[in-house]
Amino acid sequence: MLTAKEVAYEVTKTLDAKKGMDIKLLKIDKVSSLADYFIICTGTSNTHVKTLCDYAEYTLEQLGETMLSREGHRGNAWELLDFGSVVVHVFTEEARKFYDLERLWADAEQINLQDIITE
Numbered sequence: 001m002l003t004a005k006e007v008a009y010e011v012t013k014t015l016d017a018k019k020g021m022d023i024k025l026l027k028i029d030k031v032s033s034l035a036d037y038f039i040i041c042t043g044t045s046n047t048h049v050k051t052l053c054d055y056a057e058y059t060l061e062q063l064g065e066t067m068l069s070r071e072g073h074r075g076n077a078w079e080l081l082d083f084g085s086v087v088v089h090v091f092t093e094e095a096r097k098f099y100d101l102e103r104l105w106a107d108a109e110q111i112n113l114q115d116i117i118t119e
Helices: 004-017 045-061 093-099
Strands: 019-028 037-043 069-073 078-082 085-093
Touching: 004 019, 004 037, 004 085, 037 045, 037 078, 045 069, 045 078, 045 085, 045 093, 078 093, 085 093
Parallel strands: 037 085
Antiparallel strands: 019 037, 069 078, 078 085
16 A cells, blocks of 8 residues: 555656646645645646546556545546545646636645656
8 A cells, every 4th residue: 555645656657657737746734634635737638637537547556546536527627536645636727727726725835746757
């Protein structure tokens, strides 16, 4: 079983590998009891959003992590994957601007992805 940090890092790498855009990893454990980490990512289309989520789900299943729930909104304009300690939000660009989660969670610690994602 992976730690919350390991789950967050694996999802981040997975989204990057499938060309997810503008990935943000927020450590929210000090500002919320909802989860330890939020991951926010943009897909280039509704199909790309679904593909990113499918791949993240598949990758974590291979690592033995069970997803608690998956929710889709507005025809894949926004999908949410709940892994308990890690919640993944994948948006189309328009939906991401509309919901503006970065503003809502501005008090969260933003993790530098440079050490996680290798070019």
